[in-house]
Amino acid sequence: MSTAPLAHTDVIVLDYLAALWAQSEDLSPQQRDELMTTVADYIAARRAAASSPLEDATAIVQRLGPPEALVSAVRRGQLPPHVRLPALFAPPLPPLPAQQAGVAEYTAVGMLTAGAFFLPVVSPVAGMLLASASPHFTPADKAVGWTLTAGSAALGAVLTLFFATLPFHTGAALLLIYLAMCTGAFAAGMSLLNSLRRRGQGR
Incomplete structure (x- = not known):
């Protein structure tokens, strides 16, 4: 096992996931696992997004919002729209048709x-x-x-x-x-x- 210290960005992500895990202890096991997986996938996708990738872990967790807000949303039955992965990979808008001279x-x-x-x-x-x-x-x-x-x-x-x-x-x-x-x-x-x-x- 490697004894190399974690990078600062990894510490930020792990601290956020730990806080999210602690806040979500009252959720059902299925909801909790789904929430943790979705957030982890969101962080990874944000770092590797083809359009406007984010290397700064602080900026990523700020976009996610406070852990308690995500857990509260899950209790209401739905994750916030900005956390859903399809939003990261939305297809580009089709180019506007060229207008004819008037x-x-x-x-x-x-x-x-x-x-x-x-x-x-x-x-x-x-x-x-x-x-x-x-x-x-x-x-x-x-x-x-x-x-x-x-x-x-x-x-x-x-x-x-x-x-x-x-x-x-x-x-x-x-x-x-x-x-x-x-x-x-x-x-x-x-x-x-x-x-x-x-x-x-x-x-």
Whole structure:
């Protein structure tokens, strides 16, 4: 027989089981054995649980609760639910089904494409704000969208300043500025639309 001293954690567990045994002396032999076996199995399962195992014996016995509380529960005819082993090994919850893109996502695409030609800059920026709040677009999708939208607006501003310095203005200059402000936003909208289609095909 080994004479090595017990580890501190083993002492805590043995002291708890001893206290539980002393508290349960008025139970029937069958109830007492079932209680002791259940608690011992609980402690072993907690230490070896695949999910969030507990090595600290003090934490385990604290979760069990005072021995007198467990014995009192057995006298009433039922162990507390948290001591039952199936709770330790409950099957993982099934993943939530992926939600399909809704009104907000397609509204954002519309504001970036059609909306850009009716209300340049303002409509695309509003569309990108909608897209940025949506979980259906990846960070990369949003970064590309903002880059194209902001770049388009910046190009329009640069062209406006450039033509303002010229001594004359033509309709072609205004059309070029208009197209510059719309094209990047339209490309951003199409990029987001393609992303939604890819996600839809992947489900």
